[in-house]
Structure formats: C-alpha cells, structure tokens
Amino acid sequence: MTDSEKALSITPVARTEPWWQERHLQKMDEKKALNDDVDLLFLGDSITHSWEDTGAATWKKHYAHLKPLNLGYSGDCTEHLLWRLQNGEIDNLTPKLTVILIGTNNAGHRVESAQDTAAGVKAILNEVQSRLPKSKILILATFPRSKSKNAPMRKRVNAINDLVQHLTDNKNTFWLDIGHVFLTEDGTVLDTVMPDFLHLTSEQYQVWADAMQNTIARLMR
Template identity: 90%
Template sequence: MTDLKKALSVTPVARTEPWWQERHLQKLDEKKAFNDDVDLLFLGDSITHSWEDTGAATWNKYYAHLKPMNLGYSGDCTEHLLWRLQNGEIDNLAPKLTVILIGTNNAGHRVESPEDTAAGVKAVLDEVRSRLPNSKILLLATFPRSKSKNAPMRKRVNAINDLVQHFADNKNVFWLNIGQVFLTEDGTVLDTVMPDFLHLTSEQYQVWAEAMQSTITRLMR
C-alpha cells in the first residue's frame, strides 16, 4: 500500500485544463455574488457538477429555495477538491449543511487502493471541518459503479465505502449510503439508470434527491 502521507489522494493539486481553471474563477465570483450567503453546499466531482445540467430541474425543485451552491467539478479526485478548498472556494461561507460526494475518480482514473482513496476523503473532511466549523456534513457513500455487483470496480467502491463510513461521528459528520436506490434487486446497474454505469440520467437526479430529502431536512433544521 502507498505511504498515505505521500499518497496523491491527500496532496492538494490544481488541474491545468482551461475549463477547470475558468470554473474555479467563476465559482469565486459566484460566491461573491451570493455575498457568501450559502446555506446548502455541495462538494464533489462530475456527479455533483451535473446538478447544473442533467439534474437542473430537480435542483430547482428541491434546493433552489435553500440558498445552495454547487462546487462539483467533472473529473475531480480528492486531491483536486482539497486544493479548491484551500484556495478560496469556501472561504467566508457558513453553510448549515455541506454535502460531500467524492472518490469515484480516485478509484476509476488511477485505480488506487481503497485505503488511499479513504485517506483522501478524510483529508477533505478535515479541511471542511477546519474551514466550516459550524457546518454539519453529510458524507455520501460513493455510488455503485459498473453493471455487475461482481465487477472489480464495484468491489473497489464497496471497499472504499466500508472504510469511509467510519469517519462519521453523527455529531458533525453524518454518513448516508443511498446506493441501493440505483440498483436492481440482484445488484445490477441498468443502463437506463447510468448509461455509462457511472453517471446518472436526469430522472435519477430526482431519485437521488428523494433519497436524501429527509436527511437534508433534518440536518438543516
């Protein structure tokens, strides 16, 4: 196993793609436009990013009235989110609730060990706790990947979740695994749910929102 102190997953780094750099600047401007007045914060990768397009109708229905902000970036791993947290994206915010979904790209892009990915998630949690001490955190289990429950990628994601769930203390950090809502009874992911067995269709954003609704309502009280 990789030395966790040297693991890529816990080493903050910015991505060099122009769109990513531009989105970072846009999000800093967006935060200013909100006057830092955000009650519900989403942090993550492409699955979270897509609340802005594929899931936009559901976002508007469930979250638009809750002073939300979306800081999901397509393709991000834990180290990219960690860099963003350290470079202004959540400065001066005080959300009631921060929802985090991160790690699937660590498993998929690098095929790194579950331990390294879990360490990256822990680093993200620690950074958020440090910078947003009064925000509750809803840590979501990484969603199922691959069609079959026996696929290596599915097993890797399950192993990550087995480790990460223990970071919840049910005081500041709360764990929620809704993966089953995207599966058939035998554990299959259908292409009508995730066409590429990773990203959700627009209808599944409604499923996602419904699965989180009672927890978000409770934690934002």
C-alpha cells in the same frame, strides 16, 4: 499501497485544464455574487457537477430555495477538491449543511487502493471541519459503478465505502449510503439508470434527491 500513491490522494493540487481553471474563477465570482450567503453546500466531482445540467430541473425544485452552492467539478479526485478548499472556494461561507460526494475518480482514473481514497476523503473532511466549524457535514457513500455487483470496480467502490463510513460521528458529521436506490434487487446497475454505469440520467437525479430529502431536512433544521 505505496507512499507515493498515498501522497497523490492527500496532496492538494490544481488541475491544468483551461475549463477547470475557468470554473474555479467562475465559482469564486458566484460565491461573491451570493455575498457568501450559502446554507447548502455541495462538494464533489462530475456527479455533483451535473446538478447544473442533467439534474438542473430537480435542483431547481428541491434546492434552489435553500441558498445552495454547487462546487462539483467533473473529473476531480480527492486532491483536486482539497486544493479548491484551500484556495478560496469556501472562505467566509457559513452553510448549515455541507454535502460531500467524492472518490469515484480516485478508484476509476488512478485505480488506487481503497485506503488511499479513504485517506483523501478524511483529509477533505478535516479541511471542511476546520474552515466551516459551524456546518454539519454529510458524506455520501460513493455511488455504485459497473453493471454487475461482482465487477472489480464495484468491489473497489464498496471497499472505499466500508472505510469512509467510519469517519463520521453522527453528531456533526454524518454518513448516508443511498446506493441501493440505483440498483435492481440482484445488485445490477441498468443502463437506463447509468448509461455508462457511472453517471446518472436526469430521472435519477430526482431519485437521488428523494433519497436525501429527509436527511437534508433534518440536518438543516
């Protein structure tokens, strides 16, 4: 691990793609339209972003009545989410629960160390705690990647999860690993679950929601 690599995961930076900039502005407008009245907040990357399309039916069924806001952006690494947190996206919100799923792009796009990615998740956790002091926070384990349990990318994700799970205290911050629901008994990811061995099918968003249901209900009481 080098200092420069570590700096990437924990140093806030905006992305330059026009769609990303437009989504940031659109989400600021959406938050304003909701009068900042949000009880369930999702933060993440493409897997969270896709609640708006691939998982839309499940989102409507499970979360629409819970005053939700989806702040997932396709392709985001930890530093991009950190920038968004520091640039207005969660200002004035008072959610009961904040759900965080981030880190897979740090491992996949940049192939950085698990320690670097965990440092990025820790920076995000600290930022959310500082800005949303009354919110409970649920960190989800990064979902399994690659077809085989022995694939280098799978091992990299497992190493990230081994570190990140120790960031929570089970008082205000919580850890949930539901990765097993996407695997066969021998640890394989099927292409009917993740066609590219990363992103979920629409049916798997229902599986995801079912796996979180009891935890979300408990933490939002």
